[in-house]
Amino acid sequence: MFDVAVVGAGISGSATAHELARRGHKVVLIDQYGPASMASGWTLAGVRQSGRHPAELPLAQAAVGRWQTLAEELDGETHYRQVGNLRCARTEPEADRIAAIVEDHRQSGLEMSLLRGRAVQQIAPLVSESVICASFCPSDGHADPQATVNSFVAAAQRLGAETRSGEAVTGLVIENGRATGVTTATETISAGTVVLATGIYGNSLIAPYGYHVPYEVMSATMMRSVPMEAPQMPVIGVANGDTTLRQEVGGQFRIGGGHEVWDGRMALDPWPQVRPPARSVATLVERYSALVPSLGDVRLDRLWCGLIDQTIDALPVLDILPDAGGVVLATGFSGHGFCLGPVTGKILADLAEAGTTSFPIAPFAMDRFAGRAAGSTVELHG
Ligand SMILES: Cc1cc2nc3c(=O)[nH]c(=O)nc-3n(C[C@H](O)[C@H](O)[C@H](O)COP(=O)(O)OP(=O)(O)OC[C@H]3O[C@@H](n4cnc5c(N)ncnc54)[C@H](O)[C@@H]3O)c2cc1C
Numbered sequence: 001m002f003d004v005a006v007v008g009a010g011i012s013g014s015a016t017a018h019e020l021a022r023r024g025h026k027v028v029l030i031d032q033y034g035p036a037s038m039a040s041g042w043t044l045a046g047v048r049q050s051g052r053h054p055a056e057l058p059l060a061q062a063a064v065g066r067w068q069t070l071a072e073e074l075d076g077e078t079h080y081r082q083v084g085n086l087r088c089a090r091t092e093p094e095a096d097r098i099a100a101i102v103e104d105h106r107q108s109g110l111e112m113s114l115l116r117g118r119a120v121q122q123i124a125p126l127v128s129e130s131v132i133c134a135s136f137c138p139s140d141g142h143a144d145p146q147a148t149v150n151s152f153v154a155a156a157q158r159l160g161a162e163t164r165s166g167e168a169v170t171g172l173v174i175e176n177g178r179a180t181g182v183t184t185a186t187e188t189i190s191a192g193t194v195v196l197a198t199g200i201y202g203n204s205l206i207a208p209y210g211y212h213v214p215y216e217v218m219s220a221t222m223m224r225s226v227p228m229e230a231p232q233m234p235v236i237g238v239a240n241g242d243t244t245l246r247q248e249v250g251g252q253f254r255i256g257g258g259h260e261v262w263d264g265r266m267a268l269d270p271w272p273q274v275r276p277p278a279r280s281v282a283t284l285v286e287r288y289s290a291l292v293p294s295l296g297d298v299r300l301d302r303l304w305c306g307l308i309d310q311t312i313d314a315l316p317v318l319d320i321l322p323d324a325g326g327v328v329l330a331t332g333f334s335g336h337g338f339c340l341g342p343v344t345g346k347i348l349a350d351l352a353e354a355g356t357t358s359f360p361i362a363p364f365a366m367d368r369f370a371g372r373a374a375g376s377t378v379e380l381h382g
Contacts, residue, residue, distance in 0.1 A: 002028045002162075004352050005182050005191035007169045007205070010040035011145070011338055012330045013197035014152035015345025018074070020352060021159035028189060029153065029161055030182070032168035036149035037271040039199050040338065042222060042306030044244055044256045045145040046235045047339040048085050049110055050137035051101055055315060055363035056336070057108060059343050062359070064139060066342040075158075076151025078143045079249045084234035085140030086115075086124050088131040088291060094239035095132045102135045112137045125231050126292045142235050142246045145338060152345070172205055172327060179326035193352045195328045197344075200309045202317070202331025209324055214369050215311040215332045219262040221276040221284050224302040225295070227251030236292065243287040245295075253295060257284040262307055274305035308335045311369075316340075318347055318364040320355060328352050329366065 006017045009031035017029035031037065047067055049060040064082075071078045089095035102114045115123065116133045123136055153163055173181040173188060181190040182205075196205055200217045228251055237244040245255040258280040267273045281303060289296035311317070311332035321327040328351045330344060337344065343359065350357035 002026050002189065002191040004028075004193045004195060005030065005189055006195040006197060007182060008197035008199060009035040009149070009153060009163065009165070010038060010197060010199055011036070011149050011152070011341030012333075012344045012348065013195065014149050014156065015341050016195050016197060016348040016352070017161050017163075018152045018156040018159070019345045019349035021156045021161040023349065023353065025353070027156065027161040028191065029156060029163045030167050030169055030184070030189070031165050033271050034165035035153045036146045039306060039308065039333070040145050040149050040341075041271075042304060043145050043338045044142075044222070044235075044246060044254055045338050046085065046140070046142050046237075046244065046246060047080065048137070048140045048235065048336070049339075050085050050105060050112055050135060050140055051087065052336070053315060054108065055360075056340070057110070058360055059340050059347075061110070063340050063343040067141070067143065067339075070148070070342055071151070074151040074155040076154055077147040078151060079147050080141060080143040081249070082139060082141040083232060084123065084136055084138045085237065086120070086127070086134050086136050086234045087237045087239060088120070088127060088134040089239055090131060090291070092132065097239045098133060098135045105137075110137065111139060124233050124236060126233065126294050127236060128291055128293055130290070136234070140235060144249065148341070169205060171208070174209065174324055174327075177323065177325055179324065193326045193328065195330070195348050195352050197330045197348065199331065200307050202309055202329065206321065206327070206329065209321070211321060211324075211366070213311065213317050213329075213332050213366065215309045215334075217262040218259045218308040218310045218335075219274055219276075219305045220256055220259040220308055220335070221280040222254070222256045222304050222306050223281065223284065223300050224248075224255070225253040225298040226301050228253060228298060238291065243284065243291055245288055245292065252301070253298065255284065255288050255295075256306070257287055259308065274307060276303055276305045310334045313368070316364055317366050318344070318351075318361045319366045320351055322367065
């Protein structure tokens with residue numbers, strides 16, 4: 001019998017399992033494939049506060065606070081680099097939008113500046129001189145997603161958490177309105193509380209009980225270059241989020257952008273792989289080459305798609321299922337849940353342990369969707 005069963009070993013679930021184990025709980029972390037096998041491995045892995053919705057900003061700021069010392073805390077690698085985030089304007093309407101973002105954030109106390117002319121290249125020498133202006137947030141950055149998730153998992157294991165890979169949870173066990181565990185193909189795992197951090201499968205296990213989070217699964221094209229020598233770069237993005245890139249610690253550029261509704265195709269070899277259509281690869285190459293011309297000739301060594309759980313308001317659900325005590329749900333991160341991971345873990349652990357948290361999560365309640373049908377757009381800013 002476990003105190004908590006955490007389903008999903010992406011950054012949200014692995015951070016939660018670590019936090020619960022750190023607090024002395026008996027935890028099992030279960031993933032149908034393995035750690036960081038879906039969004040938390042496919043991600044660009046920007047660690048960004050700038051451009052956040054006001055509801056997410058306090059969480060992103062708290063997360064950045066923890067990212068600074070996370071590697072020491074976990075005694076493992078995160079490859080976190082606080083190199084800043086540069087958001088570029090390619091057109092006058094984009095320039096207006098970026099100026100507005102800078103103004104909004106200044107009022108909320110986040111340090112951010114608006115750069116014009118050569119000031120952009122002083123921060124990022126490889127960026128095209130055709131960029132009209134850019135916002136710069138020096139406290140943003142990036143990390144390595146696989147390393148970070150592995151570090152959370154290893155630290156959780158050292159604290160006694162049990163981890164299971166290659167086991168799909170097939171259902172919840174709910175008795176008298178309270179979760180008492182989960183089922184897999186071969187067994188029932190008893191647990192006092194269940195945390196579902198199941199990414200794009202956020203609805204699968206709750207649908208039989210009549211719950212539904214309105215999100216659409218979008219597929220974003222990603223690519224990675226061979227290692228390149230380059231001056232240190234911030235994460236580079238654009239006003240509408242259709243192009244974003246950063247340099248990994250090994251020198252490879254990790255580049256993302258164009259997105260479309262996922263057609264449901266996924267290969268398993270042995271972990272999930274979604275292949276990008278050639279036309280979206282071509283469009284992304286054109287866009288990033290215009291933004292950073294010296295990357296036009298770069299050799300690519302990997303292409304993939306990342307799947308995004310895009311809610312109708314582009315904000316996640318962090319909540320306890322109403323009327324089903326003991327089920328905590330985190331889904332719908334809408335393409336910006338990697339940065340939040342270290343704080344998501346604390347929030348979900350609080351909810352699992354005490355049913356409440358001191359983090360401001362009211363905007364992420366599940367019942368906010370009642371009667372709403374508006375859409376949102378995917379904007380990856382790194
Ligand atoms: C292309 C792309 C770029 C992105 N860029 C950024 C960025 O720059 N910055 C940022 O902050 N965020 C970014 N994001 C978003 C971020 O990566 C995700 O929000 C975050 O990784 C979600 O983590 P998660 O743990 O909630 O979900 P996931 O990482 O998807 O993990 C869910 C896990 O649950 C498991 N699972 C599901 N159902 C079951 C089941 N029934 N039984 C067992 N296991 C199950 C899956 O196998 C999976 O491993 C990006 C995402 C993508 C795809």
